[in-house]
Amino acid sequence: MRAVQQAVLSEIVDGRIWASERSVWFSGVRLRARTSVIRLDDGRLLVFSPAPPSDGWLRQVADLGDVSWLVVPNCFHHLGTPVAAAAFPEAKILAPRSAAARNPDLRIDVEIHDPAFAAAVPECALLPLEGVPFLDETLLYHRPTQTLFGADVVLRADEHDHWTWRFAARVTGCYNRWSVPHDVRKKVVDKAAASRSLRALQTLPIKRLIVAHGEVIESEPLAQLVEAWRRVGVES
Template structure:
């Protein structure tokens, strides 16, 4: 995967970058999503460690002003990105600080002032799954939901290690809740309320960290994935 391969999802507003990461013995695609805000600045969702190629493309798009850590797992690239873009504010859950001592937050993602300062986004916390402590963002101008781990899906383009694991655990060419969280949903009623809130948004697509961008049928895919875990949405 080229280190500067930004792919446009919504012209002039949203781009994605996939990079390989190793996790639990498999090589996955991890996604950074770049959103151009109304003031022309950029928000990086799950920021990747900056490279020369990526930095050059980002500078051509606008100044980086926000770095979003969407849950307590998607933090690895944030410290390096923060050092590279010192004018950017880092936003994420406090729970991520326990996993990465190099991570510093300017603002908690659950804080209302995040929505006040970036009003084009609505924060939709995923309640009932403290294992992730994830917050999904709804980008109103493009009608896009930005998530991290709420679902995943492997396919032919993925590394053989992930394809193998996905066939065994049920997410090969199927949108599913990640297997490492399936037994870690202590409050399914709260999770159901959170997923329903996402389904109610007039979104055109769902972008997550470990799957292709999901457009047609995203509501059915998201709802079915969680119903299979006993979450009544």
């Protein structure tokens, strides 16, 4: 199934979750990178891993509602946020300090480990992936839809991807198999901490996992996530 069109928002969960994809070049391969939009309980919108918005995308979002949050999920997925922030001046930016350290144009309104976000948006939970400061990723769990959002915690290439990524994915074991990104595998500095983070995820009822690179995972999302990390030595 090919549910998400390039740079256009497609509905993933009726009235609640939408996503768009764009092409990005990273380390010599062309990946698809997803941006997700969640309608919060107050009717406003949270944008997870913002891309630089196109005019068409902005029109679609304007039809959905006001954007109250822009979420930078790790220290790699920050590039589109300054441009998105200019388009949504009322939105607060939730991000890790490690992303701002890499991007002087990135403003942070609420640091991603600050409990202020959970107080403001009680239907969401933030779950840091500890032990991998190279990525410094925090996952977001949306309780009303039982959806877990991540960026690079796992990724997968398939037949819809550009040949450069299909080729690299076959070499690195990510073709049609959810895997920890190749450049992250050797950067797990505390496996016990990563294991604790994965166990925390396993306490949640998770219907789907939506990450940046690969299709939406609705078939055993937690088991596939756990298995990917088990293959790099992180048991949970």
